Amino acid sequence: METIYKNVKMGVNGIINLLPYVREGDLRSAMTAQLDGYEKYAAQVRALLEQEGGVPKEAAGERLVAKMGAAWRGMLGITRTELAKMLIEHSNACITEMTHLLNHIEKSRCEGARLARELVDFEARNVEALKQYL
Secondary structure (H helix, E strand, O other): OHHHHHHHHHHHHHHHHHHHHOOOHHHHHHHHHHHHHHHHHHHHHHHHHHHOOOOOOOOHHHHHHHHHHHHHHHHOOOOHHHHHHHHHHHHHHHHHHHHHHHHHHOOOOOHHHHHHHHHHHHHHHHHHHHHHHO
C-alpha cells in the first residue's frame, strides 16, 4: 500500500506544482482530471492504511524536489510538449512500479492488488490523453 500511496502522492504534488505554469485551457483540464484521479486514489489508499493501523508516510523530500523542479522549469519557459513529456514519463514510471508490485502480489485478491491494477489503467489513460500535446 505504501508504494501505491507514494506514487499517487508524487502525481498529486507534481501536478499541483506544475499547474501554475500551464496556460492552455485544454491541457489544464487534462491535468486537473489527472489530479482528481490521483487524489481519489490517495484517499482510498490512506483509508485502507488507516484501517490496517498504518499511517501513510508523506514524502516531504519528494514534494520539495517536485516543487523546485517545477519552479525551475517554469522560469525556463517550459513548452506544452515538454510538460506533456514530463507527465507521460511520470505515468510510465508509475505503470512500471505498479506492474512490478503486481508481479509480486498478483495471486493475492487483496485490495492493494485491485488498486494497483486500477492505477495502471488510470495511468495508461493519462498517457493516451497527453499524447495529443506532444
